Amino acid sequence: MRNLDGYIGSASNPRVKEWAKLLDRKYREREAKFLLEGVHLVKEALEAGWPLEAVAFDEGSGVLGEFEAYIDGERQGGPHWIPVSPEVIMKCSETGTPQPIFAVALKRPPRKESLFGTELGLVAVLDGVQDPGNVGTIVRSAAASGATAVVLGKGTADLYNPKTIRATMGALFRVDVLEADLNELLPEAKREGIAVAGTSLQASKSCYEYDFRRSVWLVFGNEGSGVSAQVDALVDDNVIIPMTGRAESLNVAMAATVLLFEAQRQRMVYTNKTSCPTT
Template identity: 80%
Template sequence: MRNLEGYISSAANPRVKEWAKLLERKYREREGKFLLEGIHLVKEALDAQWPLEVVAFDEGSGVLDTFAQYLEHEHKDGPAWIPVSPDIIMKCSETGTPQPIFAVALKRPPSAELLFGTEGGLVAVLDAVQDPGNVGTIVRSAAASGATAVVLGKGTVDLYNPKTIRATMGAIFHVPVLEADLSELLPEAAAQGVSLVGTSLQAAQSCYDYDFRCRNVWLVFGNEGSGVSEQVSELVHANVIIPMTGRAESLNVAMASTLLLFEAQRQRNFTKTIIPVHQPK
């Protein structure tokens, strides 16, 4: 292992202190780095060739065996693999029982230009969505439904919050996610022919009647408690409602966004196939 470094045992080690600081947003923003906790996220990052600075692992756990294939094809510019004590794993994690491996990843924010370079683009826009689990789930659904990107407006929880990262389940490496001022970005999108669609319980049009095909569509979702802000709502071209034949006041924002993203995918990629039924003679 070309990039294997010496064992670090003390949580007071200066490098460890720098890693642990990344649990706080101000340090993540200052350093341009974030933490990935656990086997799945580290593997997803390696598979996506995401830039990693360090992979720290509990040497006594045997977790390195799980990464044998990555170490066999290790690149000289790849991350440093550093064996550390369980105390260090704990210090650099927000979970009570952390997995025996984490990585320090570099931020790689995409350019806003990609939003307008895709014909028939589909973008999820979040206006002050504050729950990390909701944001992570929406990113995951966007990646799964083939969305072009996810845009995080002001007031939305930090994408690189460890809880948000965990909730994406690695989808952050498969769909571009960028931050923007919606009061500036949405008018620009409208000027370029993008259809801006929101959701409302008062909307007259069903999401199943809205035509998501052959156009660039951005789906706008608002805060868990107050919905889309008045300023952003004024920029939306149309609102749709998700019909509910059962009894519920409303849907969670992550559920609503998932439903609309997959309805757009269905309309764009799947046509109705009539399967003949053979009647018994």
């Protein structure tokens, strides 16, 4: 096996202490690294070719058998595979019953060209969305609906928070996610001829009447207060999601999913695609 390192049993090991610090946002930002917990996320990162520094696994769990294809000596430049004790796994996890494997991943610089380099760009813009689960779900929906990027504005939950990462279910490896000052980026998008749309319960136009067959950025605001006044002033159009049943409103992640998939539907018709893979 390639890159199989020696066993680490103590949670006080200096290397383990450095890994555990990545549970803290300031260390993630300083080191430009983050943790991936669990079989699914580690496999998704490996499949996507995401840069991983190390993969630590509980030697006695048998989990390594699920990853033989990634450590059979045929893949070059892969991560170091490190057998560790359950105590090490626990030290580097936020969950009470962690899975027997985690990876130390490197942050990869986002490609700004994904924002402006596509003829039919579709970008989800988050303005102060604070719940990690909502942010992760929107990233997942963006990847699934063929969006070109997700932009995280000020006050939005950290993409690399373990809760956010779990909510993405690995979709963060499939769509570009960038952090930006929306007060600077949205005017740039408008200068490029990109439509900027938001949602509002007071809007008169249905999202099903809106034209998504062009480059569109969709702005979604804070769970409690919505889009900030500064960002709202940069929105060209607001649309409403019709509800024939009885509910006050939709959760921000649900609203984002509805709009992203309506955009996908219109674009499929526009490009004469009548079917797509399903899950």
